Amino acid sequence: MSARIAAVLDPQIALMAGGHHAKAMPDRILADPRMANVRALILGEAEPRVVALLEDERRRAELPGVMWRDPLLGTHAAGIPRQSTATALLALDVNTLPLVNRAFLPQDPYTAPDGRIEANIVGSRGCPYNCTFCGAAVSANPDVTIRVRRPESIIEELHALHDEHGVTAFRFVDDLFLGAGRVITEQMAAFTRHGTGDRFVWDATGRINVLDRLTDSELDHLVANGLREVARVRSPGRNRSTKPGVLVRANG
Template sequence: MGYLATYATEQGFNVGVFDAEAHGLAVDATIERVNSLSPRWAGFNLLAPTYQISARIAAHLDPSIKIILGGHQAKAMPAEILTDPRMFRCEALVLGEGETRVPELLHDHRSRVELPGVMWLDPVTRNPVTGGLPGTQAHLSPDINSLPFIDRRFLAQDPHYDRGRWEANMVGARGCPYNCSFCGTAVSANPDITIRTRNPENILAEMHQLRDSGVTAFRFVDDLFLGARRVIDQMMAAFTTEDIGKWAVWDATGRINVLHRASDETLDTLANNGLREVALGIESGSERMLELIDKRINPQMTRTVVRRLTERGINVKGYFILGFPTETCAEIDSTVRLIHTLWDLTEPLPGQFRASVFEYRPYPGTPDWHRLMATGRYTAQQLLDYSAVDLTETGVDASMRARDEFNFSVNLPLANAPLDYIRTQLVALAHEQHARTASAA
C-alpha cells in the first residue's frame, strides 16, 4: 500500500494510507473515520484471514466512495469477491503489482478496459470481466529500479526504534522462484509476477537516504535477498565496497538450500557486512512433510546451516508450522525435537536461535489449497473460516503476547494429529522460547 500511495502521489493525486490495526481502531471506528474523510476512492489490501473485516468496512462506506481492491485474496478469488454483495461498489480489482495501473484508474476508472489484470463486475450481465489491450503487459511488472523509494510518511510504524537503533523495512526484490505448497507467494500461485531484484546501487541509495534520517538497522522482508546465490554475491560485493558493516546492521530472509551451498568465505562476508539475523522457513523436522510441501531441504541441512551462521555471530529465527495436512503426532514430535536440538546446538555459540511456531492454515490459490479442495472433503467456505484461537487458559500470557504471529485457525482436522495435540505442543514451544529469550536479556 505504501508503494501504491507513493507512486500515486508522484502522479499528482492526494493519497493517504490508513492503517486501522496500527492505530488500534475497531471496525465501526474505521468506517466512521473513512466516511468522515470523504475520499473519492478507498483501496483495500485483501488478505484471507481478514477478508470478512474488509468486506464489512466496504459495505458500510458512503455510496459516493468508489472501491478499488487488491492483495493476495483478490488475486486468489477474484470472481467470488466481485460477486460478494458487500463489494458491490468495487470499480476495479487489480491483480498483482498495481503501481502504474492504480493512478490510471484514479484518473478515470473507465480506463480499466485498457489495463491488463484489472477486473470488475459487468453491470448488465453481473459477471466478472477483465480488461487489457495488446501492448499493455508492462503494467504487470513495473521496473522496480525506476520506482520511487517508498515515502515512509505513509507507514505508521516505520522506521521504528528497537534495540538502540532506528530500524526500517526494505524490499529488495519481487516474486519468489520456489513453490512451497502452503505459501501465498508460491510461484505457481503467482504466474503474473516476473521475478526480479533491485540493483545494488538502487538499494544502497535508499539505505543512505534513510541513514541521513538516523536509520542504521534494516530488515529486508522479501524472499530473495538471501535466497539466491547471484543476489547474495552482487549485494555483498556492493556492501563491502560501501563499508556497510561499519555503520549498519541488517536482517534478511534466507533459503536453507542456498545457504547450505554457500562457502565459508561467503558466510564470513555476510557477517562482516553487518548481517544480524537470518529468518529461515524451516517448517518441519519430518522429511516426509518437507517433501510434501516441496521445501527442498532436510533436517540435517537445517542443523548445518544454523550452526554455520550462529558460529559467526549471526542470529537465526526459524519459522515452523504444526498441523500440516496428513501430519501425524510422530511427525510433529520430530519438529519439536528439531527445535530443541537447534536451541541446544546454538546455546554456547555467539549467535542465537529462536523459534516462531504457529498452527497450519490453508490459503486460497496455494498448491495446498488446490490439493485440499480436490479431496472433495472441504468447501471453500470451510477452508476460509478463520477464527481467533485463545491458546491460554486465562487469556493473559506474556509468552503469547510476544509471539510474532496472530493465533488463528480454520478449526478443521486437516492433520492426522488432533488439534488439541497440535496446540499443546505450540503452547509448550512458545513458553520455552519466551523463557529462553527472557533469560538471555
C-alpha cells in the same frame, strides 16, 4: 476487516482493492455484497495500474489482472490488455521506481524491541521457487519475472532512511532476498564497498538450499556486512509474515 470498512463507506466512494486476498480469492471478494463499490480489484503488483486507474477508471477494461463486478449483469469482468503492454504493467522495472515515500507509512520506520529504529525495505521482487503454500511461488505468477534492484539503489535507500529517520536496522521483506548466489555476491560487494556492516544490521528472507551452497567465507561475508537474521517469523505485536522459514541468528 476490509469488507466491514467497505460496507460503511459512502456508496459514492469508488474503491480499489488488492493484496494477497485479491490474488487468492478474487471471485469471493467480488461476490461479497459489502464490496459492491469495488471498481477495480487489482491482482499482483499494482503501481502502474493504480496510476492508470486514477487517471481514468474506464481504463480498467484494458488493464491485465484487474477485475470488477458488472452491476447490471452481476457477472465478474476482467481487463483485456494489449499484449505489448501486459508485461510492463504486471512486472514493472523495479529500478525505475523512486524510493518509497514513508510519509504515508505511519508504522514504518518503527522502534524495534531492542531499541533500534528499524525499517522494512524491498530489494527484489519475485521468486524462482515453487513452494505449494506460497502466493509468490513461480507457478502462481506466470506473468511475473524476477527483478532485483541495483545494489547502489538499495544502498541509497539505506542511507536515506538513516539520514532522515535514524534507522540503523533493516528488514528485507522481499519474497526471497537471499535467493541466488550470484545476486548475493553482487549485493554483498556493494555492501562492503559502502561499509554497510559497520553502520547497520539487517534481516532478510532466505532459503536454506541457497544458503547451504554458500561457502563458510561467503556466509562470514554476509555477517560482516550486517546480516543479523534470516527469517520469516511472527513477532508478537508486530505485523510480520507468518510464512514458515528458517531462523538463523547470525550475530547479536
